[in-house]
Amino acid sequence: MPLDTSTYALALLRLDGRRWNELRRIRAQTSTQAAADGSSYLEMGNTQVICTVIGPAEGRNTGAGRSGGREGEANLEVEIGFAGFSGVDRKRRGKGDKRTAEMAHTLSTAFSSLILMHLYPHSTISIHINILSQDGSILAACINAATLALVDAGVPMTDYLVACTAASSPTTSASAGGDEVSDPLLDLNAMEEQELPFLTLATVGGGEKITVLVMETRVRVERIEGMLAVGIEGCKRVKNILDGVVRGVGR
Amino acid sequence: MTSLKRSTASDPSTNLSSKVYVRSTRSGKVQKIVRELYLRQDIPCSSRLCSQCLKTAPTDFNNKVAPFVLSETPAGTKSFPNGHYLVPDTNAFLTGMDLFEVETAFHDVIVLQTVLEEVKNRSLPLYHRLISLTKNEDKRFFVFFNEFRLETYVGRDRGESINDRNDKAVRRAVQWYGEHLQEAMRARKSVRCPTVVMISDDRENLRKSKAEKIPALTLTDYVSGLENSGQLLDMVSAGKEQREVKSGKVELIYPEYYSMSKMITGVKAGTMHQGTFNVSPYNYLEGSVHVPAFDKPLIILGRENSNRAVSGDIAVVEILPKDQWKAPSTTIIEEETLNKNDNADEDDGETVISERERRALQEEVKRAHGQSTEGRPQPTARVVGIIKRNWRQYVGHIDKDSIRSTSKASRSQQTVFLIPMDKKIPKIRIRTRQAGELVGKRVLVTIDAWDRDSRYPVGHFVRSLGELESKGAETEALLLEYDIQYRPFPKTVLDCLPAEGHDWKVPANLDDPGWKGRKDLRNLLICSIDPPGCVDIDDALHATALPNGNYHVGVHIADVSHFVKPNNAMDKEASMRGTTVYLVDKRIDMLPMLLGTDLCSIKPYVERYAFSVLWEITPDADIVSAEFTKSVIRSREAFSYEQAQLRIDDKSHQDDLTKGMRTLLMLSKKLKQKRMDAGALNLASPEVKVQTESETSDPVDIQTKKQLDTNSLVEEFMLLANISVADKNYSAFPQTALLRRHASPPKTNFEELANQLKVKRGMELRTDSSKALADSLDTCIDPREPFFNTLVRILATRCMTAAEYFCAGAQAYPEFRHYGLASEIYTHFTSPIRRYADLEAHRQLAAAIEYEQLDASLHSKPKLEAVCKNINVRHRNAQLAGRASVEYYVGQALKGRVVEEEGFVMKLFSNGFVVFVPMFGIESTIKLRDLATPEPEAEFDMESYVLTTRGSRELRVELFQKVRVRISDEAEESTGKRKARFELV
Numbered sequence A: 001m002p003l004d005t006s007t008y009a010l011a012l013l014r015l016d017g018r019r020w021n022e023l024r025r026i027r028a029q030t031s032t033q034a035a036a037d038g039s040s041y042l043e044m045g046n047t048q049v050i051c052t053v054i055g056p057a058e059g060r061n062t063g064a065g066r067s068g069g070r071e072g073e074a075n076l077e078v079e080i081g082f083a084g085f086s087g088v089d090r091k092r093r094g095k096g097d098k099r100t101a102e103m104a105h106t107l108s109t110a111f112s113s114l115i116l117m118h119l120y121p122h123s124t125i126s127i128h129i130n131i132l133s134q135d136g137s138i139l140a141a142c143i144n145a146a147t148l149a150l151v152d153a154g155v156p157m158t159d160y161l162v163a164c165t166a167a168s169s170p171t172t173s174a175s176a177g178g179d180e181v182s183d184p185l186l187d188l189n190a191m192e193e194q195e196l197p198f199l200t201l202a203t204v205g206g207g208e209k210i211t212v213l214v215m216e217t218r219v220r221v222e223r224i225e226g227m228l229a230v231g232i233e234g235c236k237r238v239k240n241i242l243d244g245v246v247r248g249v250g251r
Numbered sequence B: 001m002t003s004l005k006r007s008t009a010s011d012p013s014t015n016l017s018s019k020v021y022v023r024s025t026r027s028g029k030v031q032k033i034v035r036e037l038y039l040r041q042d043i044p045c046s047s048r049l050c051s052q053c054l055k056t057a058p059t060d061f062n063n064k065v066a067p068f069v070l071s072e073t074p075a076g077t078k079s080f081p082n083g084h085y086l087v088p089d090t091n092a093f094l095t096g097m098d099l100f101e102v103e104t105a106f107h108d109v110i111v112l113q114t115v116l117e118e119v120k121n122r123s124l125p126l127y128h129r130l131i132s133l134t135k136n137e138d139k140r141f142f143v144f145f146n147e148f149r150l151e152t153y154v155g156r157d158r159g160e161s162i163n164d165r166n167d168k169a170v171r172r173a174v175q176w177y178g179e180h181l182q183e184a185m186r187a188r189k190s191v192r193c194p195t196v197v198m199i200s201d202d203r204e205n206l207r208k209s210k211a212e213k214i215p216a217l218t219l220t221d222y223v224s225g226l227e228n229s230g231q232l233l234d235m236v237s238a239g240k241e242q243r244e245v246k247s248g249k250v251e252l253i254y255p256e257y258y259s260m261s262k263m264i265t266g267v268k269a270g271t272m273h274q275g276t277f278n279v280s281p282y283n284y285l286e287g288s289v290h291v292p293a294f295d296k297p298l299i300i301l302g303r304e305n306s307n308r309a310v311s312g313d314i315a316v317v318e319i320l321p322k323d324q325w326k327a328p329s330t331t332i333i334e335e336e337t338l339n340k341n342d343n344a345d346e347d348d349g350e351t352v353i354s355e356r357e358r359r360a361l362q363e364e365v366k367r368a369h370g371q372s373t374e375g376r377p378q379p380t381a382r383v384v385g386i387i388k389r390n391w392r393q394y395v396g397h398i399d400k401d402s403i404r405s406t407s408k409a410s411r412s413q414q415t416v417f418l419i420p421m422d423k424k425i426p427k428i429r430i431r432t433r434q435a436g437e438l439v440g441k442r443v444l445v446t447i448d449a450w451d452r453d454s455r456y457p458v459g460h461f462v463r464s465l466g467e468l469e470s471k472g473a474e475t476e477a478l479l480l481e482y483d484i485q486y487r488p489f490p491k492t493v494l495d496c497l498p499a500e501g502h503d504w505k506v507p508a509n510l511d512d513p514g515w516k517g518r519k520d521l522r523n524l525l526i527c528s529i530d531p532p533g534c535v536d537i538d539d540a541l542h543a544t545a546l547p548n549g550n551y552h553v554g555v556h557i558a559d560v561s562h563f564v565k566p567n568n569a570m571d572k573e574a575s576m577r578g579t580t581v582y583l584v585d586k587r588i589d590m591l592p593m594l595l596g597t598d599l600c601s602i603k604p605y606v607e608r609y610a611f612s613v614l615w616e617i618t619p620d621a622d623i624v625s626a627e628f629t630k631s632v633i634r635s636r637e638a639f640s641y642e643q644a645q646l647r648i649d650d651k652s653h654q655d656d657l658t659k660g661m662r663t664l665l666m667l668s669k670k671l672k673q674k675r676m677d678a679g680a681l682n683l684a685s686p687e688v689k690v691q692t693e694s695e696t697s698d699p700v701d702i703q704t705k706k707q708l709d710t711n712s713l714v715e716e717f718m719l720l721a722n723i724s725v726a727d728k729n730y731s732a733f734p735q736t737a738l739l740r741r742h743a744s745p746p747k748t749n750f751e752e753l754a755n756q757l758k759v760k761r762g763m764e765l766r767t768d769s770s771k772a773l774a775d776s777l778d779t780c781i782d783p784r785e786p787f788f789n790t791l792v793r794i795l796a797t798r799c800m801t802a803a804e805y806f807c808a809g810a811q812a813y814p815e816f817r818h819y820g821l822a823s824e825i826y827t828h829f830t831s832p833i834r835r836y837a838d839l840e841a842h843r844q845l846a847a848a849i850e851y852e853q854l855d856a857s858l859h860s861k862p863k864l865e866a867v868c869k870n871i872n873v874r875h876r877n878a879q880l881a882g883r884a885s886v887e888y889y890v891g892q893a894l895k896g897r898v899v900e901e902e903g904f905v906m907k908l909f910s911n912g913f914v915v916f917v918p919m920f921g922i923e924s925t926i927k928l929r930d931l932a933t934p935e936p937e938a939e940f941d942m943e944s945y946v947l948t949t950r951g952s953r954e955l956r957v958e959l960f961q962k963v964r965v966r967i968s969d970e971a972e973e974s975t976g977k978r979k980a981r982f983e984l985v
């Protein structure tokens, strides 16, 4: 049994040695699968996902996580799967899983507002994401990988969609004054997600505009501001990293 | 296609490593967890001597840098004249935590992350103590995250054990610290560089550090170099040292424990059973373990079968063959009378069971055999292993007969016995250099180990509390025995109090944020009714008539949650304390005085914040509606029960306040009747009040508590408020509402009492429901003896299970039931000043009525369950401590006096019986050998509960019999407590 998040206050260090405002190592590649129109592989720490994009292609299917598809617009499909070995215990998570479906829905809603859907009437763009290893910030990793794969596929978008997670560290009473100190934390791993209230947010092009904000835990209202500030800053950095990956392809 | 293979070369920008944990889950699966490790160079050394680290020190979200901890001028010893920083290894903390907590020594200590993690794995209580040391500013303990710092991180070599790897990590960190400080000193151009010293008892580790030129000492060697070493040396854990000394001639006298995996398999397969080991208060050789598979507890007889289990440990047991089953003991056996002459010093030729113990046991077994046909033999078992030790610190006194040399001058180390105050705990062997000084003192010790080769556990001295029977020492002893936190509130807690102090007032301006969401109830005629002299007034009431003939009734509770915000230092302290503890002459508060007795307390004539429950109630005491609101009130008067009663009874008072009280009284009687009709139990526990002289708090008189109608008035409305709030909180938070339940006791609990009543009085005790029990208790009346009914109720109360706090999600709704109160749902809401459960209920209610947001900690089931677990223990300990305090004062009040009183026989043994004296609310054992010398022969008829003696004294003692006893006092030798001593007249 290793230490838990309550030790953050002892030296302002997180369970993996990071500071409050540090991202884990992010590594990514694009064009990883020749068969797809666009593809990517992305690591955020030990979270690993691969993503493929097919389309835009003629025809309209109906499937899970469908979005858009109004008259004269493209249809966006998102499918998310978990590899059996991705978690700590080998648990199967079927496609029918409610949380997986929710994640797919979040992605398709977010991306359909960024992709220039009207350029491809009567066609379908499908995003397939496979999670190879889970260590927190899964939704954020999916969004980032999907952005890369969409760029790789040459799907026109107004800007990148970049995501990360932010949490609120356990409260510690400051020695002076007795007021509460709680640092917001950036980019959570699985252990931190289990113990702390956190949110996932995605911004457009690493700016201030938030398109995705998901929070399933309860947190004091006063904490949210700090969490958002750190999250927005984190997204900006993720944007730069992804940008580097995309530009690096040419070389 | 691009390869997805991860490059193994580490990224130059981040120093990334990974750590692999293997853990096995409850279901037996093995999981492998890989975690990242980000190595860095900006983790400061936190020495005030270092300016380099100050430059790179990290800032938090608010741009603040944590202050550096380690002193510029640390204390030194002869060997380290320039001062030193200590770096203890894991075992140093595990064996010497008491030492590290000493105020006068062990400052400037570096706690390595490696060590902290290992301590956590080995012992959670010690981990928590270590964490609280790091928060104590005076001790200057700094946690250095060596595993994250690039220079101090070490990998694990192939084939290297985790322990060796961790020892290596500790040495590496010590070495780095040393070099780092020297550098810092060069920058300062100073020469007085403190030494960084490793503290370890591991020989291999010490050898390696010598080879690597790393300063290192054993804990003992280090302490020997300190000024008050004699006293401190006693505190070094005994276990290890002694084991080494003895290793030459080890004679194993206890059976070996099974391996953990064998026990787990056995428990799973049902061939072994797991439960908490308890020792009988009447017979130290008889233990019992309650396990799910059996209705009645398994009996564990004798030292060999209990195999080093100490009362409170979680043990695994194996059932013995049926021919060894027996009925529970009917003999009083005390350790002191049997093993008085054991030698503390010599373990040579020691056997598990002393000759006298063997004889006592044999007689037991013989008797059990003779009866086994008609008796009620129960399964017996033996302990095969311990899952978890529940050792704590124990208070006791040194057995003066075990001391070799009592000369105070003698500084030689000797081994002595400590006799714990708690009779269920065996004697503890202690090595000490101050035996002479410790005689006649209350002493605190801990158990370190109980090896197979020692009949008694081995422990070490922690500190002396003072003279036996001195009030200070006895009170502190009591607080320690029941683990009650009694130190003054630390500054961090006091800092949470309102800055205005006693001048705080309800804001006059209604626009003040304090008034937001509050109802102005200052016009209501509210009063409080409490025991005389009550200063922490939790509750107040009012009642007014409504035009429709109904009544508007309110219970107004101190608004503690307004002042105590979740998770601040004050809240954490209160959560840990769990409850205020009331001793005869002392109150140990859960909250600082300023709040408890002033700002929160609903004092008369001043405005106070309150949390009000308001009902409309019909004249028949039916509830029409209930409403909850935060409010501002002004109590018109603070009555004692007696004053309130007089005022209600005095017809000349016709003011509205008194009328309101009469209404309340009228309604409370109807409410009570309804409860009784629903099957609520009217139980009894002996309650006495010790009157003390106000100046010296010396006891002068003992009275049994009187029950007035006004007592029951307050009680009924508090019950009603608690039930109403429980309903509301449960509907708002079906998973996390904090509630209180009282499980129906298993039928077997009442078997013996029911049989006794049937045999002795021809009465029937029906126990199928609380209603049946309540009704049948009403019929247990002896027309010639009015106290008999109370006696039966006292005995019935002892058959009950304890009520407990729980988190709604942890039980199914039918299990919520409060058996004693015959209520479907219940919680505690009405005493937030003195109970933490009530404070949590306030917070939940405030959120349920949308007054404010609920803190995350009150949404989390695991966190609430931890809170419940703690307050359940605290609640119980507070009760036990209160009772022990009364017992102590009764003993003191009787000192030097002899009184004759009436008593009742409540339990029989083959060599004695227990008598209860209602006048003082005390019970005591009268042993046959105290009746006459030589001890009269006796015949115990278990079937008809009669003990007949012949020979030196002829008596016939029956269960429930009324007897006259002469009560005097005696300092009980076995526990050092002054107690009432009964003699049969």
Ligand SMILES: [Zn+2]
Pocket: B044, B045, B046, B047, B050, B051, B052, B053, B054, B180, B184
């Ligand atoms: Zn430094």
